[in-house]
Amino acid sequence: MEEKKFDPWQFVGFFLIALILTWMLYNQPPVEEVPTEIAQTESSVEGNKVVVLDQTPNEEQLNAAYGSFANLFQATTSENVKIENEKLDLIFNSKGAQISSLLLKEFNNYKEEPLFLIKENQNFNYSFTTSDGRVLNSIDFYFTPKLTERSGNQILTFTAKVSDSQFLVFEYEIKANDYMIDFSIRSEGMRSLINTREEQNITWDLKAFRNSRSIEYENRYHLLTYGFEDDKVDYLSGASDDEEEDEEVHWISYKQHFFNSILIPTKSFDSVNFTSENLVDSDIIDQEYTKVYKTKIPVISSGEINHNFKWYFGPTEYDTLAQYKLGIEDSIDFGWGIFGWINKYIFTPTFNFLSGFLPYGIAIIVLTVLVRLVMSPVTYKSYVSQIKMKVLKPEIDVITAKHKDDSVKRQQETMALYTKAGANPMAGCLPALIQLPVFYALFSFFPVAFALREKSFLWADDLSSYDSVYELGFNIPFYGDHISLFPILASIAIFFYTMMTAGQQTAPQQPGMPNMKIIMYIMPLMMLFFFNNYASGLSLYYFVSNVLTIVLMLVIKNFIVDDAKILMQLEENKKKPKKKGGFSARLQAAMEQAEQQKKAKGNR
Structure with missing residues (x-):
């Protein structure tokens, strides 16, 4: 291969070209500054011309452009x-x-x-x-x-x-x-x-x-x-x-x-x-x-x-x-469907009426009391249902131990016991479902209640915002950079309410299922984090509502409902002849049919 050698003439040529370009750059005549009105850009918008002018144009240029x-x-x-x-x-x-x-x-x-x-x-x-x-x-x-x-x-x-x-x-x-x-x-x-x-x-x-x-x-x-x-x-x-x-x-x-x-x-x-x-x-x-x-x-x-x-x-x-x-x-x-209807036609006019002559914090408390009083029959039904399940628990435990390896038979005898005693395990859930629209409606109501804006109560200087009692100086993910007191009080009330209701739970823990009691105790902690940045008026409502619910349950337990009388009533119900039909009977019949089909398959 031929070795490449240095060519001096090529070097001189490049040097001269560089000199010429440098001379042209520094000696070209100054370009007359064109007003930006002339330096216009054009773009096509569906075939139409859009003219953009960057500086103030003169009349001639404007006529040309517009x-x-x-x-x-x-x-x-x-x-x-x-x-x-x-x-x-x-x-x-x-x-x-x-x-x-x-x-x-x-x-x-x-x-x-x-x-x-x-x-x-x-x-x-x-x-x-x-x-x-x-x-x-x-x-x-x-x-x-x-x-x-x-x-x-x-x-x-x-x-x-x-x-x-x-x-x-x-x-x-x-x-x-x-x-x-x-x-x-x-x-x-x-x-x-x-x-x-x-x-x-x-x-x-x-x-x-x-x-x-x-x-x-x-x-x-x-x-x-x-x-x-x-x-x-x-x-x-x-x-x-x-x-x-x-x-x-x-x-x-x-x-x-x-x-x-x-x-x-x-x-x-x-x-x-x-x-x-x-x-x-x-x-x-x-x-x-x-x-x-x-x-x-x-x-x-x-x-x-x-x-x-x-x-x-x-x-x-x-x-x-x-x-x-x-x-x-x-x-x-205000929320969708029935929730918005409740807020628009019940809670908004009621709260406006109360806040017309009461301080706004007191108006929230009075509204909460009214809601709990209206829902008290539902609370009573729920508590009585829990007591019925509690007094039947010893018999349910016997059935569970007797048929621990046969889930279908266990369910059949459990349902038969409920039917004879006149207890409905779903009765404790239905009241909660009835209260759900009210719960969600109020959850939607307080964040959009304009009347609460810049209204103070106790340590909260604005019921439409959080009630900070201590600024942390740093941010905790999902919690914030401050400590709000009403959410803490609401979480404590929810915790005690959870303890009371958890004591009434009778259903045995199913294998492979999450521990519901643990989930129930985690809820107050979740509420604490969730409501720390929410409107303090909403946290005040939940605090008062849970305190009132606890008080109502204690009154019902100690002054209205007698566990011994309920047990006697259930025993009397067992002696009465039961009419065929109803949800429990249909459910029991379906379970018996499923058991028969299972046995038939096993004999094949």
Whole structure:
């Protein structure tokens, strides 16, 4: 193979090329700085041209970029317009003609700072395609504001003039002492300038503020909710990113737990795409936002643009929302089915009545007492059933020992004993099932009870948040960085209640099955962890409820129910002839049939 040698001429050639390139780099004439309005980018959106300008353009460049709509981009600065009523303090910006700040005057956040629903965290945009193929967005237009008064209401009109006879108008009507704003978008003389064959879109984006101490707890109730079709309600996930699309949408709610931004069209939207992005990171203590809500609404305008809405900004309070008779009170998640019905029509009006003349903590206690009194017959039935099972336990133990190797025969004789004695092993479970709707309803009620917000009781300074009595200074997974006292008291009460009920359990431990007593004792510990970040009003309810249940059981045991009399009654029942039929008889017959089939197979 021929050895490669150093070629000096090749080296000189590369050196000269490098010198020439260096000279050209440093001596080329300066490029005339092109205003970003000329340095425009174009992209295709379904065949339409989208023009993006990065700096303030001159008139010639605007005409080239936007044609007939150039006037809408000529301003270099925007103007703020401040309006307020008894409820709201608003700032509107003339660029985009949208709300840039909205303060709820009657409320503060958890830091005792003014509570904003909007503060440079919202974008509302109307996009359309021009007749010559440009896609324009109202958020980029410079509108001219005009404030007038009509029937005692403040009318803020933003006009984006294409020409003297052609313009786009955003109009807001702010009423006195009201959370609801009337809002409309309309055009005039623009029929020939807009391509009505192309889809127009309304987009509404909002970053939800954090307003409570426990951001993870609060975030469960920051939800994008919407009403659609025939009074149906749906919502996006509160724990993770989610996306949904639905038709015939009546209203769209961006809920920030106890506060709400709700868009209500006069005519239902045909189709809407919803997106919710979760921002909560448990490692960020001072996080400002919880979620990003996004809505895209395709709309059709056969001629001029004409859309009318109502916009609610205020508390997520049932009575406040219900007064508008628009169905937006359904944005409150009271629970599904019968649970929501119980909360809406029983617990909400009852609690509102009690809290009208009692301190809120006392109102919770009184409500708990009323619930326990109403459920006391069920508690009594459950306890009597447990006593019956207890007094029959010696006989059940005999049956178990006699047929320890024959489960079918053991069950047959056990059921026969129950039938003769007039005891029903399911009677102790049915009362618990009856109480379940009430239990779950109250579990859903307290976290959304607006009346509890910032109401104190004993050491809890806010019954809608946790009642911290000691800050740990570090975070325990699944528990938090603080110690709440009401959950501890509730867990202790549950533990003692568990001990009382566990003493009544008679069913033998089945091989291979988990030890139910151990699970029952673990429950109070789980509740302690689960409720540490929950509303202290809910923990107060569970504490009082379990204490009352213990007291009721002690009263029933010591003053109402006599174990000896129950045993005598069961013995008398055994002597009585039993009617055939009933659930126990059918169950026993089925077991006997199964036993016969088993024997028949064994004889083959």
